[in-house]
Amino acid sequence: MTKSAFRLENSWRPVDGDPTGAFDFSLHNLSDEPLSGFSLAYTSLTRVSTKSTFENAVFVHRNANYHEFRAPDGLTLSPGESWRFSVNGLTRPAQHRTDGAKSAYLILDGDRYVDIAVDDLMLAGSTAERPQPLLPEGEAKEPWFILPWPAALSLEPAEMPPVALYPVAGTEIAAVKSVDTVIALFSRLFESGHVPFSLAPVQGGKALAFEADDSLGKEAYAITFGETVTIRAATATGRQYALTVLAQMLSAARSKGSAFRFPASGTIEDQPRYGWRGTHLDVSRQFYETTDVLRLLDILAWHRMNIFHWHLTDDEAWRLEIKAYPSLTEIGATRAPGTQMPPQLGNGAKPVRGFYTQDDVLAVVARGASLGIEIIPEVDIPGHSTAALAALPELADGQEAPESYHSVQGFPNNALNPAIEETYAFLGKVFDEMVALFPARYIHIGGDEVANNTWLASPLAKALMEKEDIEGTFGLQSYFMKRIQKMLAERGKTLAGWDEVSHGGGVERDGTLLMAWQKPEVGIALAKDGYDVVMTPGQAYYLDMVQDEAFQEPGASWAGTVPPKHSYHYEAEGEFPEELKPKMRGVQSCIWSEHFLSRGYFNHLVFPRISAVAEAGWTPKARKDWLRFAALAPASPKL
Template identity: 60%
Template sequence: MADYRLEASWSPVEGSFGRFTFTLFNLSTKPLSGFTLAYTSLTRVADKYVAEGAALKRRVANFHEYSPPEGLTIKPGGSWQFTVEGLTNRPKHVTSGIKSAYLTLADGRHVPVSFGDLMLAGAERGELQELLPRGEVTEPFSLLPWPLFLSLRPDDMPPVALYPAAGSSAKNIRAVEKVLALYQRLFPAENVPFTLQPVQGGRQIRFKGESSIMEAAYELRFTAQEIILGTDDAGGLLYGLISLAQLLHGARHNPETFQFPVFGTIADQPRYTWRGCHLDVSRQFYPVPDIKRLIDILAWNKLNVFHWHLTDDEAWRLEIKAYPELTEIGAKRGPDEILLPQLGDGAEPRSGFYSQEDVRGIVAHAGMLRVEVVPEIDIPGHSSAALLSLPRLVDGQEAPDGYRSVQGYPNNALNPAVEFTYEFLGKVFDEMLPLFPSDYIHIGGDEVPHGSWLASPLCRALMEREKLAGTAELQSYFLRRIKAMLAERGKKLAGWNEVSQGGGVDRVGTLLMAWEKPEVGIELAGEGYDIVMTPGQAYYLDMAQAEDWREPGASWAGFTPPEKTYAYEAEGELAEELRERMRGIQACIWGENFVSRAYFNRLVFPRLSAVAEAAWTPCLRKDWLRFAAIVRMWPTL
């Protein structure tokens, strides 16, 4: 139990984003004086604010530190209250308040402070609403994503297990073992779907090499004696076996609703080649076992791209041996560290990064499951962790607070006119090459603040020399150089939609992700870019799922219940002649709101599976109630 507790409430104020009221309770047996209070919150204090009963001492992004009135002493059992009016946004959900807090005492010690939800006068209490209906099925088969074609007759009793027919090749037996191991990791308490030898009451799988019309396609033909799995593609083999495991899982887990087929056919192939899921590990660090489990979940849902967001303002998470400072400094946040506490960080420093050996293990695990790992090093913006770790990246003549990012970070973009920037990134890319076999390296390119670099003498000289006007053209100059560096190393450039600004980069070998709104993807395709659709309004899994104050999550893109995510049609109004530019779709998991496993699971699931079905299943084959009935049996983190 903490000796101190901080409560926060918000009240609306006409003409502003409202007022915070904070109350610090002294639950210890000693009087408290000579301290400062720090907390982190996504609802930040603006440049112009009014604080009553406290003085704002420091503010960096989501980190705020206050001093009490001089001479204040809080007696045991007493409290101190102060208010702040002048916020950067209006909080809309219970998680928009405090995400961590601590006190710094007079002797310099940092001590934890407990805290609660952001309170709103008049807000309803009680249980969160159920966002997923019980669902119903017209065909009693648990398959998700739903296949392209299905015509099956159910059996009254599922087989004890499925096993490879005598004479099956070593490749096919290994595939069975791979999916068996996947199932056991995801459902360790369930009976296994496969054995490697015949079993009484089981059914054999006969593998047949059949030409597929596209990658990852497969066909399953069921009889009372055997199941024929036809494909000539390694992905199709994996997905066919996963479908069998799903069918058997549902028939055992919920036999009142689901059954296993005795006769019939499944013919299946994916709708899109890029079926992705992004994970931000900068705001919150996920240990290696969590990353591998998420990849297992992606494979179970037939997703095939893991977009790994490894760096941001908050932390640099990838070991680069040429620059150990990136993880010695840039992967650690704390009250006495160079990187101050951010969302979820309290009195104790927190750190975490992935060694190159960790990365090799994760990439190998993903490759075994036909999941491509696309790494992201977010540049030139979102680079505070790198800039604070390597001061040589900074133009020393630039004003230290010349611009600020939308998240509140000062001067957080790598400088295009500092030549060391390119030497640094070249060595980073060189160390990434043997770790990531993906054709793509994602370089971010998003949210560079308007006005970035304009106060840098080096950039002013570069702009004059190259005849560049403004931040967007400076970024375009920078990204064209980065694209050339990647091309020299045999890699293609992926980035967020802002890469196209200021003239953009060469369209050939470039893949852009449209996140700000769906219309952006249509515009990019029209400009000749290959695109992945990942609009925040449907596929950002950190968005709150309802307007209800009690719902956790972000709110900048509105609220997104699972049914909206499921029903969203990413192709939208994309003209027929542009659809070949659309490589696929992707879910994004940004970490600001995921300060607990419970929040992660509530926000990510079942919406991740909803994106997976949209990526695989033709629109006319989707069914929300069937999806709802099946997805409640699917695994979470």
């Protein structure tokens, strides 16, 4: 039997009286042998519920997105035959083709596991409409390729672009190194592209001069075009942004048949709209090799984004090497059939493991530093900790009933217990190693999606609540977060988290940075409560959301439909009162990876919306132009 010997097809259909509908599955035996006495496991974000009923299959078990069914007694599936079964009543209706099974495998006698090929979800009962184009036909009214668009420019085009730009004689070594950095960046992103700079004079080139200007902000720059191109900046970051803009303009102007030009004269005066222009990447649901993370940093730098939020742990896996606790990655970074970490979200019969060594982390931090990007690490606590608890079961209250609560994703008893002192000893050692790896001011500690009945069946938690006069789950969470905040402060770090950190009384406000993801109004409420805020609303900046209502469009839909035009036009300040605007630090896109089973899915969902968020974070509202963006964004590099 081989991987291709079985195929699972699935479809969703509406059911009268039940808006969640039903799944219909067909397992096709394409092997040369009969199949009997087997079970089937599949992973799906559209989960069975306690009210589900099953036809022609015996439900065995569900763990979050993992589902297991047993074939009816006596069923033998001969070569060429199919087994059909149905699941009636789900946790939600399926709305898109990625809402069905993401992976599947057979469980045979002797604990043997055989992969099954899985197709996208089909729609029964109506026609699955094709999605609309993501972008209109663009129109660049000015012949300059710059993305994100600058705050101010007044330029006249040259007849021909220079072959390359090169530093004038006597340029300080720091500026030459900046040129070298952008040469390397361009060469990594565009392997067949003609580099726009040279360190030595070249025939047909143009000289590039650098001037220090302390009157400019730390990320601001100015470029003057004439016989010589002159960059003014106060910092290496501003200088690098200017060089990146020049690289964009010159490479586009030199492309055959391009409508873009390089300036003969004029000026660009530019600075970012917001100081925080970030992108988050969830590496727990799907693992990304270090080379992919490094390329994503390059793409952020090309867009003049300055924050990379690295979501390193979650229920599905713990991805960060912690030398004090090798089991975190030995157990917590592996998903395999028949283990305490069953397959989730696309995993199949073969064990899947992936984590970042501390050397990997140092390479990512170094690349970020060279590009002006700060790496903000996240360990998601106290919830979303299934992987950590699998690796360190001593952190659970042994008297707490199993499955006494479930997360919104269906993981049982998935939160670190605030009443267990060893929890804080464990996290202290984790933070000690993180501090040595990550120089950033912030450590992000998650704090999201703790179920509202978490810990209430734990005798240890009940005793702590009585001792400290704590009320309910969120009172316990606040107690936990305040201790974590103090631990971070003792290590010279500041707490960042998702907006639920504010629940139950929250933490000390001064300096704390919270990310408003649930809906835009949350950001204003957090700012009023004294927190610094980064706007990351799922309704505009979650890059895993579907981009069209059509069933054939892939992605998640809990936050609605998020076409690129909406991500581009969304104004993060929204209804922020003027006096609260200083609390709004900036914007961030989030790449949650539940639906990213392939490079194709990643590129389809992330681009061009990541470019839209980059321009929303940099460009003044009055300078944004949707049709210009639509003309430029398709040329952005992809993963």
